[in-house]
Amino acid sequence: MSKSERPSRLFRNLNAKVASIPMILTALVVFVGGTAWTVLYSFTNSKLLPRLNFVGLDQYYRLWATPRWLVSIENLLIYGVISLVFSLVIGFVLAALLDQKIRFEDTFRTIFLYPFALSFIVTGLVWQWLLNPDFGIQGVIRSLGWTSFNFDPLYNSSIVIYGISIAALWQGTGLIMCLMLAGLRGIDEDIWKAARVDGIPMWKTYLFIIIPMMRPVFITTLVIIASGIVKVYDLVVAQTSGGPGIASEVPAKYVYDYMFFAQNLGQGFAASTMMLLSVMIVIVPWAYLEFGGRKRV
């Protein structure tokens, strides 16, 4: 984003402007316009059709008084913490293991990453089958003789969100591993040499030298994971459809259902605006830290 001046004359730049029309339209009409539209209509009492009948913050009061929304938020928080912690830890550990100059590194990496090529729908359906209480893991272990064995996260409303997280971690940790591996490979060999000469044990080198050096990688990874968390939708639809009851509902599904099934657009808009707000809380400080300094130049 440096401002290197190119020898281009303004009047000849018409082609570039024409070529940028799709980008300009997308940026202004869809991203800015669409977002503003949704936020504006979240203050109305639109039902089946969007109408500009302002009711102030009514939709938001109703939203935060709806048990299903509260369950959705709680689920998102649990899912988010699990995703962040476990995918960072597992991703880093796998990357560190792969970074030990091992044989068959490509094979292992291919295996760890392949779930990421699969859609959330496929992921959700596979894990729905694996976690099926009659035929899946629980059924198999019970048939081995441990008849009191209990592992049915998808049918137990108090732990269903953990069952969904298992599938999400299976699908997503490969990506985090790849990003971490790229980060580890970017570390100067001399650092390792110096740590070795000083006799610092390997785990200490990782914890106190390598990880702090990989701060930019961690921040990028964090932003990627965080923006994925808020979007979680297909996985829940495929695995549980929000059930049992409303136990595994998530905000994205709440928005979709209120917009397209419950014909309560205002609620959908208010809920999606809340989602936007939560993303902003994560993105704005990050963007400020990353780009804020550079903009002033």
Added chain:
Amino acid sequence: MSDHAVSLSAPSPSINADAWGPSGPKPRHVFSRRNIFLYGTLILVALYYLLPLYVMVVTSLKGMPEIRLGNIFSPPLEITFEPWVKAWSTACTGLNCDGLSRGFWNSVRITVPSVILSIAIASVNGYALANWRFKGADTFFIILIVGAFIPYQVMIYPIVIILREIGLYGSLSGLVIVHSIFGMPILTLLFRNYFTSMPEELFRAARVDGAGFWGIYLRIMLPMSLPIFVVAVILQVTGIWNDFLFGVVYTRPDTYPMTVQLNNIVNSVQGVKEYNVNMAATILTGLVPLVIYFISGRLFVRGIAAGAVKG
């Protein structure tokens, strides 16, 4: 390949205890404690990652009686391809009983034009941003990149209205436009960064020779950036094929993409659950991105990492 990896590891003075000793090939301790721990962990984790794929394949090759009696991890006693045939051509969603094939062809008809259109738009865009920057271009670009973080749910309904106004709501073309819009931020970033990294003298020389905007793009930039186009194709094909949300919002039941139809088949409440057919259908849907993944190898990694590496 493996021998190569070992010989590479010898001269680099990193983790191994004997690394800063005399140079030359490292003596092999195949069964050292470190190796047993390292490979043991990696193999266990690899098995865990492979398990769902294995169970999917095994289940899809069994008959229903065997599934009811047996254990999901055991290999099929009697291999049958009937579930695959059924999933492809006769599985039911609602009233339609023509299997996943319809969803497959819908997905093809969505993915191919979406990939072409989105890459065409984004590559020209990235080229304009890299080499023909005009006043205000960077502002739009920043809006575009920030917009990539806005949850789709915020923009879904306004797009419904736009598509309805231009008469494309519910059609495949409408969905193609939606995919092109949401593919734009990451692809534009990808192309912009790639074109920026190309030597500027090349661009200058072409300018001196009198080539214009499109001439330079078609005759110089395009032929020189084939690798990044391959990365973009991989990124888009897997992304669009795997999409569920846009498919379910912007199409009708007869134009549902494969993922939506798959979910409807497996999660339909009517009838007896046929787990083998469900798993065959699931594999069929996952097959396209999986094949791309296994063929493309490192390029796939580059494609997904492109989303992570910022400009």
